Amino acid sequence: MRAPSGETSPVLVEVVRGDMVESFHRGAVAVVDAVGKIERRLGDVDRLVYARSALKPIQALPLIETGAADGFGLGHEELALACASHSGEPMHVEKVAAWLAKVGLGEADLECGAHAPRDAAANGALLRAGRAPSQLHNNCSGKHAGFLTTARWLREPTRGYIEPDHPVQQRVAAAIGGMAGLDLSRAPRGRDGCGIPVIALPLRALAAAMARLADPSRLGEDRRAAAKRLLDAMAAAPLLVDGTGGMTATVMTVAGTSVRLKPGAEGVFCAALPTHGLGIAVKIDDGGARAASLAMAAALDRLGCFSPEQRSPLAPFLAPPLKTVAGKEAGRLQPTAALRSL
Amino acid sequence: MRAPSGETSPVLVEVVRGDMVESFHRGAVAVVDAVGKIERRLGDVDRLVYARSALKPIQALPLIETGAADGFGLGHEELALACASHSGEPMHVEKVAAWLAKVGLGEADLECGAHAPRDAAANGALLRAGRAPSQLHNNCSGKHAGFLTTARWLREPTRGYIEPDHPVQQRVAAAIGGMAGLDLSRAPRGRDGCGIPVIALPLRALAAAMARLADPSRLGEDRRAAAKRLLDAMAAAPLLVDGTGGMTATVMTVAGTSVRLKPGAEGVFCAALPTHGLGIAVKIDDGGARAASLAMAAALDRLGCFSPEQRSPLAPFLAPPLKTVAGKEAGRLQPTAALRSL
Numbered sequence: 001m002r003a004p005s006g007e008t009s010p011v012l013v014e015v016v017r018g019d020m021v022e023s024f025h026r027g028a029v030a031v032v033d034a035v036g037k038i039e040r041r042l043g044d045v046d047r048l049v050y051a052r053s054a055l056k057p058i059q060a061l062p063l064i065e066t067g068a069a070d071g072f073g074l075g076h077e078e079l080a081l082a083c084a085s086h087s088g089e090p091m092h093v094e095k096v097a098a099w100l101a102k103v104g105l106g107e108a109d110l111e112c113g114a115h116a117p118r119d120a121a122a123n124g125a126l127l128r129a130g131r132a133p134s135q136l137h138n139n140c141s142g143k144h145a146g147f148l149t150t151a152r153w154l155r156e157p158t159r160g161y162i163e164p165d166h167p168v169q170q171r172v173a174a175a176i177g178g179m180a181g182l183d184l185s186r187a188p189r190g191r192d193g194c195g196i197p198v199i200a201l202p203l204r205a206l207a208a209a210m211a212r213l214a215d216p217s218r219l220g221e222d223r224r225a226a227a228k229r230l231l232d233a234m235a236a237a238p239l240l241v242d243g244t245g246g247m248t249a250t251v252m253t254v255a256g257t258s259v260r261l262k263p264g265a266e267g268v269f270c271a272a273l274p275t276h277g278l279g280i281a282v283k284i285d286d287g288g289a290r291a292a293s294l295a296m297a298a299a300l301d302r303l304g305c306f307s308p309e310q311r312s313p314l315a316p317f318l319a320p321p322l323k324t325v326a327g328k329e330a331g332r333l334q335p336t337a338a339l340r341s342l
Numbered sequence: 343m344r345a346p347s348g349e350t351s352p353v354l355v356e357v358v359r360g361d362m363v364e365s366f367h368r369g370a371v372a373v374v375d376a377v378g379k380i381e382r383r384l385g386d387v388d389r390l391v392y393a394r395s396a397l398k399p400i401q402a403l404p405l406i407e408t409g410a411a412d413g414f415g416l417g418h419e420e421l422a423l424a425c426a427s428h429s430g431e432p433m434h435v436e437k438v439a440a441w442l443a444k445v446g447l448g449e450a451d452l453e454c455g456a457h458a459p460r461d462a463a464a465n466g467a468l469l470r471a472g473r474a475p476s477q478l479h480n481n482c483s484g485k486h487a488g489f490l491t492t493a494r495w496l497r498e499p500t501r502g503y504i505e506p507d508h509p510v511q512q513r514v515a516a517a518i519g520g521m522a523g524l525d526l527s528r529a530p531r532g533r534d535g536c537g538i539p540v541i542a543l544p545l546r547a548l549a550a551a552m553a554r555l556a557d558p559s560r561l562g563e564d565r566r567a568a569a570k571r572l573l574d575a576m577a578a579a580p581l582l583v584d585g586t587g588g589m590t591a592t593v594m595t596v597a598g599t600s601v602r603l604k605p606g607a608e609g610v611f612c613a614a615l616p617t618h619g620l621g622i623a624v625k626i627d628d629g630g631a632r633a634a635s636l637a638m639a640a641a642l643d644r645l646g647c648f649s650p651e652q653r654s655p656l657a658p659f660l661a662p663p664l665k666t667v668a669g670k671e672a673g674r675l676q677p678t679a680a681l682r683s684l
Contacts, residue, residue: 008350015608015629017392017532017533017540018530018531018532018533018540019530019531019532019542020390020392020530020532020542022391022392022532022608022629023608023609023626023627023628023629024627024628025628026368026627026628048362049364050359050362050364111668112667112668113666113667113668113669114667115667123469124469127465127466127469127470128469128470128472130470138667188360188361188362189360189361190359190360190361190362190364190672190673191359191360191666191670191671191672191673192666192672193666193667193672194666194667195666195667195668195670198359198360200361200362266357266364266365267365284365284628285365285366285367285368285628286365286366286367286368286626286627286628286630286633287357287364287365287630288628288629288630291628324455324533324534324535324536324537325454325455325456325457325480325535325536325537326453326454326455326537327455328533328537329533330532330533330534330535331532331533
């Protein structure tokens with residue numbers, strides 16, 4: 001069993017209730033450029049992490065590079081959904097269903113499993129209608145539609161497309177290794193929540209991969225074009241990458257094309273900053289999503305990604321309040337001095 | 343702002359996915375007897391914690407000690423609900439509603455706020471019926487019914503019973519200080535999710551308070567009787583203290599009268615062990631409930647609370663699996679060597 005790091009991570013986020021810090025989250029942050037140079041860091045940036053869904057924009061590269069996206073006439077909405085951890089709202093579910101129909105497949109061909117929509121209103125509507133969630137509601141259904149699309153385009157079997165030895169996952173693993181600049185053949189592996197392989201990367205290599213999305217100038221011509229198309233799609237349809245009210249959608253809407261965001265399960269959060277030519281990767285030791293979100297918001301703020309006018313609509317993410325069930329103020333989440341001085 | 347501890351806590355729980363530890367949780371555990379002697383410990387047991395809902399059995403002492411429970415003819419079901427963080431199932435909601443009616447009050451007199459039932463089936467049924475959750479569904483509604491009952495019995499105003507200066511909360515604070523053996527007048531304070539005060543205690547004092555519930559032999563006569571009645575009620579109605587399938591209900595059902603459990607928000611978990619005459623208090627640094635649950639299960643196991651036959655139905659709590667959405671095995675949560683050697 002590989003331990004992620006031997007180093008004790010710094011505290012990044014504190015949960016304050018009344019007079020006291022009630023809980024706190026440790027973790028690491030890497031800010032890296034497209035040649036792999038570390039610009040800023042907190043904690044052990046050589047630690048191994050499973051990037052989980054934060055890798056989706058990279059996992060979507062083969063969808064374009066194989067010619068499948070053009071072959072099936074996909075537009076920016078499908079490409080945004082391929083990069084999404086979506087909230088299962090009707091806009092997501094209907095577009096993924098239409099996309100699958102376009103390549104001659106349907107919901108039953110997905111192998112991601114069914115879970116309830118993250119969006120409370122969408123979940124309530126589903127329950128009120130007496131319907132069970134389908135695989136289309138799975139936050140990864142767009143990514144899986146992309147996998148199926150490349151298999152259809154290349155006339156590969158679609159069944160078992162989530163397995164490590166299927167050509168779909170072989171291409172995805174090659175794209176990850178290429179973007180991270182690493183031979184991953186002996187890296188720790190496992191199975192993601194949606195069934196596909198996860199491959200461990202050093203945190204700094206994950207940030208470097210994001211930087212190469214943001215600044216693809218040193219990549220080959222096809223990959224450069226694919227990276228640009230995916231980032232353009234995320235900027236054009238931020239709600240399809242996330243969901244109503246989510247931090248990813250809100251930051252990408254408010255900050256415009258200077259920031260692309262992608263969170264992953266277990267406290268991972270990544271960013272590609274085209275204006276800066278930088279990538280950011282956050283990992284919270286304990287997997288806490290609330291801390292990963294605040295650490296990313298604080299890192300973006302520290303890097304000057306937000307103007308004073310932009311900071312105001314982002315206040316719920318930069319300074320998240322803690323409220324009672326009845327809505328009274330009870331405390332707040334706050335970045336530590338270490339995180340604020342990143 | 344008070345920091346909970348200056349010491350780095352040991353890792354108690356690891357989240358394993360495939361070949362690697364993906365995430366991990368630090369925290370502290372105190373096992374203490376009724377005179378306050380530390381029997382076993384991990385991490386800083388002098389650290390300050392808000393016990394949150396783990397204190398409910400102690401917050402319910404005045405309900406009996408004021409004579410209110412007897413005055414209104416409450417039975418073990420109401421007393422179990424006063425100690426509960428319930429899952430909002432019909433059995434909980436209907437019994438709290440009937441109890442409030444018995445003291446001449448109703449749902450609108452509660453000040454805990456409304457939230458959706460934790461139980462997925464109960465939440466689904468509510469949504470399918472097109473109904474919004476009420477304050478009765480709040481996991482704390484039984485505790486609040488207890489507060490209102492003492493106010494009614496003593497002819498105090500019921501409005502504002504959640505405020506620190508209301509006699510209800512003054513009695514609760516005195517009970518906490520008495521059971522913890524501490525003057526809490528200068529302890530850090532805040533507001534709980536259900537609106538009532540929280541008061542910080544050293545982790546060892548929280549465990550000692552639980553030990554005094556488990557072994558009340560040195561308490562005054564009235565308190566001794568009240569502690570026994572509450573523990574008897576929890577043992578008689580474990581499902582009312584928690585909900586269907588929950589760890590608290592399952593462990594108390596399987597292990598019988600040797601264990602009483604009560605979790606709290608932000609990674610707190612407490613136990614009173616009448617057979618051992620001990621109390622246990624767990625706090626996870628990052629507030630993670632999954633780690634608090636496993637740390638408590640492992641501590642109970644280490645203390646010999648489960649027979650070999652009992653360990654089998656408790657396997658989902660002693661060795662929680664990590665599964666994909668589609669149900670394939672992806673990993674597990676596991677106690678560290680430090681926790682296993684508590």
